[in-house]
Amino acid sequence: MSKERIKIAPEMFDIMPEEYQDLVERATYGKEGRGWKDIGTSKELIEEHSLCAGCPESMAFRYILASLPAPEDTVMVGSTGCTSLVFPHVGVHNIHSLFGNQNAIASGLKRALSVRFPGQVKDVVVLAGDGATVDIGLDMTLQAWFRQEKFTTICFDNELYANTGGQESGLMQKGFVAKMAPVGKTFEKVKLPEIARESGCHYVVNCTVSKPNLVEKVIKNAIHVAREIGPTYLQLYTPCILEIGKNSMEGLQEMRDSEKPTERFAYKEYVSDQAKELLTELAAKEKERKAAAKKQLADKQLAGQA
Amino acid sequence: MSTMYQVLRGPEHFLPPAAASMGIRLPDPGQAHIHGKIVNEDEAMEVAARQFLSAKVPTIFPGPLVLWAWNEKAAGKATAIRHLYETLKECVTPSQQAMLIPMPDYRPKYPKINPEIEINPNHPNLTIWHNKIDTCMFVGVHCHQANLSLKIIRGGTYCYTIAMCAQAGHEDAMVSFRDATADKIRKLADWVKKLKGSVEPPKD
Numbered sequence: 001m002s003k004e005r006i007k008i009a010p011e012m013f014d015i016m017p018e019e020y021q022d023l024v025e026r027a028t029y030g031k032e033g034r035g036w037k038d039i040g041t042s043k044e045l046i047e048e049h050s051l052c053a054g055c056p057e058s059m060a061f062r063y064i065l066a067s068l069p070a071p072e073d074t075v076m077v078g079s080t081g082c083t084s085l086v087f088p089h090v091g092v093h094n095i096h097s098l099f100g101n102q103n104a105i106a107s108g109l110k111r112a113l114s115v116r117f118p119g120q121v122k123d124v125v126v127l128a129g130d131g132a133t134v135d136i137g138l139d140m141t142l143q144a145w146f147r148q149e150k151f152t153t154i155c156f157d158n159e160l161y162a163n164t165g166g167q168e169s170g171l172m173q174k175g176f177v178a179k180m181a182p183v184g185k186t187f188e189k190v191k192l193p194e195i196a197r198e199s200g201c202h203y204v205v206n207c208t209v210s211k212p213n214l215v216e217k218v219i220k221n222a223i224h225v226a227r228e229i230g231p232t233y234l235q236l237y238t239p240c241i242l243e244i245g246k247n248s249m250e251g252l253q254e255m256r257d258s259e260k261p262t263e264r265f266a267y268k269e270y271v272s273d274q275a276k277e278l279l280t281e282l283a284a285k286e287k288e289r290k291a292a293a294k295k296q297l298a299d300k301q302l303a304g305q306a
Numbered sequence: 307m308s309t310m311y312q313v314l315r316g317p318e319h320f321l322p323p324a325a326a327s328m329g330i331r332l333p334d335p336g337q338a339h340i341h342g343k344i345v346n347e348d349e350a351m352e353v354a355a356r357q358f359l360s361a362k363v364p365t366i367f368p369g370p371l372v373l374w375a376w377n378e379k380a381a382g383k384a385t386a387i388r389h390l391y392e393t394l395k396e397c398v399t400p401s402q403q404a405m406l407i408p409m410p411d412y413r414p415k416y417p418k419i420n421p422e423i424e425i426n427p428n429h430p431n432l433t434i435w436h437n438k439i440d441t442c443m444f445v446g447v448h449c450h451q452a453n454l455s456l457k458i459i460r461g462g463t464y465c466y467t468i469a470m471c472a473q474a475g476h477e478d479a480m481v482s483f484r485d486a487t488a489d490k491i492r493k494l495a496d497w498v499k500k501l502k503g504s505v506e507p508p509k510d
Binding site: 006007008009010011012015016017020088089 | 388415
């Protein structure tokens with residue numbers, strides 16, 4: 001797994017737009033331990049985006065793409081919504097599905113990749129909004145979990161249909177009045193994390209994207225568990241600042257306010273026993289890798305002094 | 307199937323018919339087509355070379371299949387395309403401007419592409435209009451994207467289109483080759499060299 005697979009033909013290098021040259025020369029494909037700290041230090045797999053200024057979804061996208069363990073071997077499946085405006089800009093293979101169909105597409109894709117590339121790691125990650133995941137696509141979401149399909153489902157929960165003007169969604173909180181839902185939500189926010197746990201997901205997290213290190217951790221955990229064991233689900237709060245009447249600068253604070261212990265996005269995690277075992281094993285390996293890297297660096301410095 | 311329809315330079319109109327629906331068929335191996343008429347491949351080589359030499363801005367549009375070094379074959383084609391481009395540059399007069407503009411991928415780009423440095427299959431007319439391209443050759447573009455682009459170009463521009471296709475060719479191009487290899491691309495470069503000086507350059 002490395003950049004070796006992503007090469008521009010030498011004779012064509014000079015005519016390629018700069019962003020592609022950067023992508024093959026300075027992106028983090030194949031880098032061991034890549035993560036959110038690479039943001040701003042090397043070519044990112046997404047830089048420009050077409051979302052609103054200050055949109056927390058754009059932060060979430062950057063953290064997620066920086067945290068994929070093997071972007072060159074990952075296919076992302078998107079659906080209709082604000083996320084579909086961003087996918088044309090990302091440096092990772094991606095498929096746009098019909099609205100709500102994303103988990104069905106991902107199921108077939110994951111199986112096809114396993115047949116086409118036996119013995120190789122190929123990650124499939126679904127990334128869709130709450131409308132696609134919980135309302136229109138709930139059938140496909142749940143059926144994929146029931147079947148124990150080995151991929152990660154990420155829901156960008158902004159608690160309404162944002163890019164069509166603010167209609168009510170299943171994940172909207174009770175009582176919330178939106179531009180296109182003037183009566184206010186009359187029933188509770190759907191408890192999808194709990195449903196995910198009961199439907200067979202091995203790793204489930206409900207949180208905001210205010211802390212990049214936390215997002216990195218949960219993304220990596222979810223993908224590794226999905227790779228080895230079975231379905232995983234992440235519900236990330238990415239508020240639509242326009243639809244909830246906030247300004248561009250207020251997205252982060254909105255997330256911080258919503259993750260307090262009594263609030264609806266207080267950090268919640270469910271890990272199955274099998275997943276716990278795997279994550280403990282991976283954590284030990286990561287610790288070893290970091291210790292070895294540290295030792296290597298120290299040896300190098302010592303050799304330099306001598 | 308006999309047909310009266312000819313695949314000619316546009317602008318044809320807003321929605322030109324797919325040439326296949328007008329009875330244009332693809333060539334068999336060893337053949338090519340010119341304006342929809344099946345001909346011997348050498349005849350098409352000569353016509354393509356003449357088109358390049360008589361154009362104000364003869365341009366090659368390499369697609370992802372040759373821009374990226376997927377394998378040795380792809381890298382070989384890239385070398386041959388560069389050779390064709392260099393040959394074109396040598397053989398045209400100073401009033402002509404040969405160009406090599408990549409089509410790196412097929413994603414619709416927001417807010418827009420930079421037509422000076424790339425072409426996008428979803429709006430190829432932007433690059434053609436911007437650079438005043440009057441003859442172009444598609445090579446290394448996946449067939450479905452090439453079909454889409456060739457039709458848009460025929461619909462909205464005056465550009466003469468040549469398809470150097472690695473599969474069965476394109477009905478919607480004005481000249482189409484099939485089974486493209488690095489050798490075939492070099493052969494076209496040889497034709498350009500051979501006809502140098504014998505084709506009248508464009509008048510201003």
